[in-house]
Amino acid sequence: GDQVEQSPSALSLHEGTGSALRCNFTTTMRAVQWFRKNSRGSLINLFYLASGTKENGRLKSAFDSKERYSTLHIRDAQLEDSGTYFCAAPTSGGNYKPTFGKGTSLVVHP
């Protein structure tokens, strides 16, 4: 089965509001990385976490390896936040092949 389960698959927000995206892992991951795919199709790095939380502007991410999940919080959403968000985590053992979630498609409305 999928090692990375991402939710929700789609999300609609009004400008100024916020929400959280989540990735659950079926096994213990060493780290997590979050990306946003913009309108031009480029994957933009948002966060890399091996533990704890990180914050960057209106975005905040948390990673709990033991509990096997990571979250990405968006506050005060803006139109330019629209896009598809992905989490990725390296598989365990010596095979470093990051596994991706299926993405959350976020649309921010005026």
Add this chain to the structure above:
Amino acid sequence: NSKVIQTPRYLVKGQGQKAKMRCIPEKGHPVVFWYQQNKNNEFKFLINFQNQEVLQQIDMTEKRFSAECPSNSPCSLEIQSSEAGDSALYLCASSPHWGGAETLYFGSGTRLTVL
């Protein structure tokens, strides 16, 4: 954000034709990954390199693709005989270290359409 360069941006091939795409990793990044992303946004790992050496690849890549990362030249991924199911976005990423503790930096991808 990323300085990984992928060419061409779009590629259209007929079934049975070769399809070749290239990737220039970020300067100083010895590790390169190739992923295939389908229309459902699902990522499939294809192959990775450390410097010029293949570290891991899936069966499909080994059987149907030719890939290399020569020194002082772009990395390349070539499908030897394209099939309709190969239509997808091919993403290249580089990383400064091997070991699962570093960030991936992606290029913009090559969108392959096999007619």
